[in-house]
Amino acid sequence: MPEPTSDALVIFGVSGDLAFQQIFPALQALTARGQLDMPVIGIARPGWTTEQLRARARESVAAHGGVKESTFEQLASRLVYVPGDYRDPATFARLQEALGSSRRPLFYLAIPPSLFGDVASSLARLPSAGNARLVVEKPFGRDLASAQALNAMITASFPETAVFHIDHYLAKEPVQSLLYFRFANAWLEPIWNARYVAGVQVTMAETFGVRSRGAFYEEVGAVRDVVQNHLLQVLSLLTLEPPAGSDGPSIDAARVALLRSVQPLTAKSVVRGQYRGYRSETGVSPESRVETYVAARLAIGNERWAGVPICVRAGKSLATSTTELRVVLRPSALGLFDAQDTARSGMLSFRMSPDVTITLTVRVKAEGQAMVGEEINLVAHESTSDDMAPYERLLGDALQGDRTLFSSEDAIEAAWRIVEPILRVSDEPFPYEPGTWGPPEAERIALDIGGWIE
Numbered sequence: 001m002p003e004p005t006s007d008a009l010v011i012f013g014v015s016g017d018l019a020f021q022q023i024f025p026a027l028q029a030l031t032a033r034g035q036l037d038m039p040v041i042g043i044a045r046p047g048w049t050t051e052q053l054r055a056r057a058r059e060s061v062a063a064h065g066g067v068k069e070s071t072f073e074q075l076a077s078r079l080v081y082v083p084g085d086y087r088d089p090a091t092f093a094r095l096q097e098a099l100g101s102s103r104r105p106l107f108y109l110a111i112p113p114s115l116f117g118d119v120a121s122s123l124a125r126l127p128s129a130g131n132a133r134l135v136v137e138k139p140f141g142r143d144l145a146s147a148q149a150l151n152a153m154i155t156a157s158f159p160e161t162a163v164f165h166i167d168h169y170l171a172k173e174p175v176q177s178l179l180y181f182r183f184a185n186a187w188l189e190p191i192w193n194a195r196y197v198a199g200v201q202v203t204m205a206e207t208f209g210v211r212s213r214g215a216f217y218e219e220v221g222a223v224r225d226v227v228q229n230h231l232l233q234v235l236s237l238l239t240l241e242p243p244a245g246s247d248g249p250s251i252d253a254a255r256v257a258l259l260r261s262v263q264p265l266t267a268k269s270v271v272r273g274q275y276r277g278y279r280s281e282t283g284v285s286p287e288s289r290v291e292t293y294v295a296a297r298l299a300i301g302n303e304r305w306a307g308v309p310i311c312v313r314a315g316k317s318l319a320t321s322t323t324e325l326r327v328v329l330r331p332s333a334l335g336l337f338d339a340q341d342t343a344r345s346g347m348l349s350f351r352m353s354p355d356v357t358i359t360l361t362v363r364v365k366a367e368g369q370a371m372v373g374e375e376i377n378l379v380a381h382e383s384t385s386d387d388m389a390p391y392e393r394l395l396g397d398a399l400q401g402d403r404t405l406f407s408s409e410d411a412i413e414a415a416w417r418i419v420e421p422i423l424r425v426s427d428e429p430f431p432y433e434p435g436t437w438g439p440p441e442a443e444r445i446a447l448d449i450g451g452w453i454e
Contacts, residue, residue, distance in 0.1 A: 003401025006106040006133060007038050008099055012086065012119060013110035014042030014053065018137070022168075023110065024060035026391040031075045032068060035396050041080045041098050043091070053081040086115050092122045099128045106399055108135045117153030124157035135164045135398050138229060139220065143423055144416040151409045164398050165407040169230040171390035171397075174352035176405075178325070179237050179251070181350070181358065189242075191329070193304045199449035200238070201326040204231055204314040208321075209275060209434070210292070215283030221290045222272075223419055226314045232259065232415045233407070234352075235298075235312065238325055239305060248403030252411060259414035261302045262310075265422045269297040273439040274429040275317035291429045292316045295442035298418075311446040317434035319454070323352040326453055347453075357381050 011023060019042075030036040042053050054076045061067050080098050084091025099105060107123055109116060116136060123129050136154065141147030154163055169175060182188065191197070204226055210217045217225070236255045243254035273293035279286050293315030300310060329346040351357040358380045363373040388396075397405055430439035437454060446452045 004104055004131075005401070006104050006399045008041065008102040008105040008128075009036070009038060009108065009395075009399065010041045010043065010095065010099070010105055011108045011110060012043045014081075015044035015046050015048065015056070016110055018110045020056070020060045021064070022389075022391040023108075023395070024057045025064040026389060026395050027057070028061045028065075028068065028071055028075055029389065029392045030396055030399075032071045033396070035399065036075065036078070038078065038399075039080060039098070039100075039102070040075070040078045041082055041095065043082045043084065043086075043095065045083065045085060047083055048081050050079060050081040054079050086111065086119050086122075089122065092126060096126050096128060099126070102128050104131045104133075105129070106133045106135065108395075108398075110137055113140065113150055116150055117156075120154050120157040132158070133162050133164060133398060133401065134158045135166055137166055139224065140165060140412050141416065142224065144413060144420045147412055147416050151413070155409070160409055163409070164403065165409070165412060166394055166398075167229055167233060167407050168390040168394065170233055170407065171393045171405045172352070173388075174323075174350075174356045175234060175237065177356065178234070178350055178352070182237070183242060192327075194306050194308045196330055197305075197308050197327055198330045199309040199311065199328045199446070200235075201328070201446060201449075201453060202231060202235055202238070202310075202312040202324075203326075203452075204234075204323045205318040205437075206316050206321050207318060207435070209278065209317045210281055210284070212282065214281040217292070218284055218288060218290055222292055222294045222314055222316070223422060227294055227296070227312070228415050228419045231312055231314055232262075232418060233411075234323070234325065235310065236411075238327075238350075239300060239310075241302075241304065246404075248406065251404060252406075252408045256408065256410045256414055258300070258302075259411060259418065261300050261305075262414075262418050263299045263301055264418055264420060265296055265298070267422060267425055267427075269445075270422050270425070271295045271439065271442040271445060272425065272427070272429040273315065273432045273442065275315075275434050276431050277317075277434060289426055289428055293318070293429075293432060293438045293442070295438065295445045296422075297445050309446070309449050311449070311452070313438065313442065313445070313452070315438050317432075319435055319437050321354060325350040325352070328449055328453075355381070 011019060027036060057079060058067060061072060082094050082098050084094060105128055109119060120134060141150050236258045240254040240258040243250040272291035275292050278284060278292050279288050295313040298310035298312060327348045347361040349359040360378045361375055364376055366372050366374045394405060430441045432439040443451060
């Protein structure tokens with residue numbers, strides 16, 4: 001039975017950069033689709049008025065795709081501004097007045113995690129909050145203990161079924177395509193295991209550095225920025241067991257089970273790097289030991305993947321910008337042809353950005369009398385277009401109560417458990433030149449499966 005739709009949207013931190021870059025454009029798009037027929041209440045500390053909020057929203061959508069006048073006028077007519085401190089009870093009294101008769105509001109916390117507990121507690125006391133939903137942004141903690149503490153604070157006020165942990169990466173169309181591809185093709189299942197898979201490689205690379213986010217990156221580094229969330233989420237979709245159903249709870253349960261089966265990382269299974277020039281970036285310490293690159297060797301302790309090397313890497317200022325997953329297949333065991341010639345019998349690759357490509361690499365006989373082969377790529381190139389931006393899709397789903405694209409408390413804590421042992425490693429990261437594939441020392445991570453495939 002479908003969940004009831006929220007009847008109001010309340011955005012905490014409406015004056016912030018996230019609202020400007022992502023939320024306002026998503027609201028205009030949802031309005032155009034007829035999915036936002038409700039009050040939209042913005043809350044922040046600056047002494048704005050509702051008219052100033054509407055002006056800020058117009059400026060945002062103008063900078064992100066353009067103003068669609070008739071649609072924006074509908075959106076603007078629904079915008080209401082409530083100023084106030086997030087720890088002041090008077091702020092929440094004004095919010096309740098603005099909510100009026102609403103009984104199913106969606107509260108969106110685009111605010112620092114340090115405020116989650118106080119705000120959730122105040123919201124839970126509102127007369128309108130009985131059937132409310134709560135969306136919280138990442139980063140959700142800095143380690144396992146802080147994530148557990150945040151979860152405890154939030155679930156003291158809202159049941160876990162009402163809490164939506166947002167990770168925009170899960171809402172990207174290529175990520176959803178990966179999940180569909182896995183379970184819509186029956187021929188894949190028999191070979192998706194340790195008997196046929198020699199190794200897995202996952203790469204999340206960016207050509208640019210930290211840009212103007214040096215101070216932020218000093219606080220997080222590559223492990224917290226992308227490995228603990230984006231990279232492990234994508235890996236879980238690639239390797240999870242068939243879920244019980246296509247609904248959100250079933251997929252999340254399968255994802256959690258997979259993450260819990262991944263063995264925690266150790267210092268020996270990780271290579272950290274830092275691009276030359278990072279220490280000269282604005283906001284970065286001249287002696288910084290923060291990693292801008294990480295390569296890691298993971299092991300999944302279940303029957304399907306036992307013994308299969310799972311090699312992952314992510315970094316900035318690398319040779320190209322791409323997210324790519326490669327499943328390297330074992331060579332034929334028949335022994336009919338030269339072992340060196342058939343050392344790698346095939347590979348299935350998913351490129352998720354900048355374009356979406358599914359490639360099957362196979363061996364075919366080369367021309368000539370000798371029974372030797374060569375590799376060819378069978379490529380299916382999909383459209384790069386996505387008719388819905390991630391925040392549009394996520395906001396729309398949260399308003400409908402659809403949890404499919406959201407992470408859960410259990411999944412977040414399981415991911416932190418994997419990276420926890422390496423979070424406090426303070427060794428000097430290996431330097432690497434911008435425009436390369438990271439430090440040469442990272443080659444050892446994938447050495448026994450033929451090295452990193454560029």
